[in-house]
Amino acid sequence: MVNRVALRRIPRRADVDAPGSPKERGAALRRSLSAQSHHGLVQFTLQRVAGGLYVEREEIPTRGLRTVQSMAFADPTSFERWCDEDPVRFDCPLLHAQLRREADGLWSICAGREEP
Amino acid sequence: MQDARSRDAGSLLDRVASVDYLERIGSVVERMVNAADQSAVQALLSEGASVVGAENAVFVSFVRDNVDVSSCRFMLACDPTWCRQYLAAGLIAHDPWLAYAAHHSEPIIASTLTIDEPERRQAIELATRNGFASAVLVPVHSGTGHSRNSLLCLGSPSPGYFEAGGFGRFKLGAGALACELHEWW
Numbered sequence: 079m080v081n082r083v084a085l086r087r088i089p090r091r092a093d094v095d096a097p098g099s100p101k102e103r104g105a106a107l108r109r110s111l112s113a114q115s116h117h118g119l120v121q122f123t124l125q126r127v128a129g130g131l132y133v134e135r136e137e138i139p140t141r142g143l144r145t146v147q148s149m150a151f152a153d154p155t156s157f158e159r160w161c162d163e164d165p166v167r168f169d170c171p172l173l174h175a176q177l178r179r180e181a182d183g184l185w186s187i188c189a190g191r192e193e194p
Numbered sequence: 195m196q197d198a199r200s201r202d203a204g205s206l207l208d209r210v211a212s213v214d215y216l217e218r219i220g221s222v223v224e225r226m227v228n229a230a231d232q233s234a235v236q237a238l239l240s241e242g243a244s245v246v247g248a249e250n251a252v253f254v255s256f257v258r259d260n261v262d263v264s265s266c267r268f269m270l271a272c273d274p275t276w277c278r279q280y281l282a283a284g285l286i287a288h289d290p291w292l293a294y295a296a297h298h299s300e301p302i303i304a305s306t307l308t309i310d311e312p313e314r315r316q317a318i319e320l321a322t323r324n325g326f327a328s329a330v331l332v333p334v335h336s337g338t339g340h341s342r343n344s345l346l347c348l349g350s351p352s353p354g355y356f357e358a359g360g361f362g363r364f365k366l367g368a369g370a371l372a373c374e375l376h377e378w379w
Contacts, residue, residue, distance in 0.1 A: 125233050132233035143263060143286065147277050148236055149270040160274055165282075 109180040113166070113173035117141075120166055122177055126184040131157055135164075156184050207360035209247035210367075218245045226374045232269075234377055239371075240271035246367040247360075248348035250325035252277070253364035253375045254292065255344040263287075271353040272349065285320065288313040295333035295345035295356065301365040303330040303356050303370075304347075328355040332368045334376035344379075346372035357364070 099190040112121035118139035130152040137145050151157035161181070162168075167174045209215070224313040227233045244249035250272035263286055268277050286292060290309045294302070305328070308370040309315055320327065324350030334344040348368055350356065355365070 125231075126358055127233045129237055132236060134232070144265045145281060146267040147270060147274065148366060149274045149277075150233070150240070151326065163275070163278065194282065 107184065109184065111173060111176050111180060113170040115169050117169060120170060120173065122173075124177075124181055124184055124185075131181060131184060133157070133160075154181070157181055157185075196318075196363075205230040205358060205360070206247050206356060206364060207358065210238060210292055210360040210363040215363065216245070216367060219370055223370050226371075226378060229378065235272070235375070236269055242349055242371045244270050246328070246342055246348065246371060247364060248368075250351070252347045252349075253343050253344065253372070254295075254347070255342060255376065255379055256292065256296075258296070258341045258343070263292075263297040265273060267379065269375070271324050272375070274289070276320065279320055280317070283316065283320070284323045285362065287316040290291075290314045291329070291331050291347060292345060294331055299333050300334055301330060301369055303334040303361060305357060321347075325349050325351045327351050327353045328357060328370070330356050330361070332365070332372040334372045336376075344372065344376040346375060 105180045107126040109124045110121065111124075112119060118137065121138075123134040123136075127150065130150055131154075132148070132150045134146060134148045136147075149160075151160065158178070159165075160175070161177055162173065164177075166177070212218075214238055219242065222238055222245055226238045226242070229238060239251055245251070251270075255267045255269075256263045263291040263356055266286060270277055280286075280289075288311070291304060292309055294307060304318075304326075309318060326347065329347055329349040332348070334346070334348040336342045339357060344367065348356075
């Protein structure tokens with residue numbers, strides 16, 4: 079993940095990945111998308127996992143608190159409900175549509191497939 | 195899934211009295227050490243919360259610049275709507291649980307904190323409505339000179355759940371979980 083603004087970042091163990099690591103192998107089941115609005119940058123990472131869909135939502139405002147939320151959804155309905163209540167639906171409608179589309183793809187593509 | 199967990203939970207005292215209680219927590223922590231990515235850790239947070247005897251969990255890691263929180267990361271094993279409402283209402287600045295974690299290292303039952311200010315009560319009321327009617331706070335601090343702190347908040351929608359006994363043994367498991375989450379994330 080690229081740190082696009084000069085704010086202090088909390089380091090995490092997963093940032094350092096050796097080639098061929100499980101994270102790298104799982105890249106096919108992961109999507110990243112982002113958009114810049116007048117509020118700042120919003121970035122989503124979606125990952126199909128055995129238990130459903132793992133989602134990270136990172137918001138880097140032009141001023142103020144930088145936040146990351148990570149969570150998992152067990153089924154498409156609960157994800158869609160959460161997605162439709164997200165502020166990006168109105169702030170960044172294109173990103174919202176892309177988010178829905180990418181998630182749909184991950185749910186359907188991996189429906190009969192186990193995570194590596 | 196939450197309903198099934200509620201049925202199986204019983205009292206905290208029953209849960210922590212199980213002979214393999216600490217062994218099961220150790221297994222979760224061990225897998226966390228070897229977790230390949232964040233999605234795996236998030237799943238283990240959910241499993242770990244259930245094993246220690248909680249129905250909901252939030253792990254928050256935050257960095258302070260002087261007195262203000264400048265960066266905050268939430269790993270959620272609860273209804274994610276809570277986090278959205280919490281951030282939208284700007285409750286970080288007035289959250290008494292986060293304030294406790296910033297200045298203390300001892301795990302406590304959240305209801306033992308005295309909270310009088312209305313703006314601080316707002317954060318508690320939101321948590322109460324979202325599966326943390328009874329809650330335990332487990333702070334974790336980095337070494338001296340580091341501005342990063344973490345809080346594992348474990349919750350139950352049943353009022354008085356953590357107050358009814360078993361907390362001494364509970365916090366052994368919760369502490370191990372919180373330390374590994376802090377280390378990993």
